Amino acid sequence: MRKITGHLAVLAATVVAAGAADAREFPVKAFDALGMAGSERLVAYALTREETGPAGLAQGIDLLRMMGFIGAPGEITDRWFNWSPVLTYDGNLNGGFAQDSFIAGGLPFEIDDELVSVGGMLVGVSFDTGLRMNLATDTALELRAASMLGFAPEHDIAKSQIMADACVKHMVTTETFLHGCADILRADYELGTTERAGARFGMSHAFMSPAGFHEVAFELQRLKYLGDDGYGQNIVSVRSASALSHGLAFFATAQLGEDAGQNQVMRRRLELGVATTVKDRGLGIRISAEDDRGGMFLGEERRDMIYGVNITGRINEKLSASAFYSVTDASHEFYKSDSIGFSFDYNF
16 A cells, blocks of 8 residues: 555546546545555555546556465565654553552552553664565465564663564455454563464455445454463454545444453443544544453452543654553542653654
């Protein structure tokens, strides 16, 4: 998609000039929002519609080839290696508790200072590499690895994360895609380590309306947290993305997670987002609400409601910035917290 979407506005103008479709039936102006919808599948669907004519079809085929669905078996159709400096404010560098005290039985208790969360600037570097390969007709393999190495000089704290992901994807039609993936993640911070493996299976379907191009996706995910206290959880997700005729991209995600014993896990989550362009630069905002349950504190069940907002804006072709705010409304005072953060992302 990164090689294709820059030409979408030009393609839209070509479609209009050619009179290939009645604007009331074909959402020509939605091409301006396709690059912000976050789905290569949706871009491929839009480009390969009959109404786009030869110019659109050629770009659509190029994109499908880059995604690995067209080509000779074993042929690498796309590869990348990106790195970016990390400059972000992290409200919990060490993985500590948000509060430094709690009351039990009317008596106050203090938390060791070393176990209380600290916030500060994190600087470092991140990497993202991968490739896509054709496996068979309409079937592709995508391999990806990413890592982040950061250091907070104010607190002399290091933080790192590494992940790997492998997906087999199949194009049933240019409207419908299937995927099966496996991934692994490890995060290291001062007070501990998180190791997680996962598998996910899903499908997506794209369609068109006079208002724009739309995609609905369904996914079933199995997460397994490793270690002595490891546990597993199944998560069902439904996502939608739309590129609308008035230059807006809209996103929505709903998730349900199963109970995981006495482990505090996500049970319900809803996220909504919208993106547009302001003075030819992308601007997006997402809001979310999450219901976490399952854990225990002082013999009582925990329930945390987490609300968040994230704003991302592109400053120029290589530099973007984001800011977020989240608040946790917990059933126990000890887990109530709020955090704010920001980051800059520069791609070379």
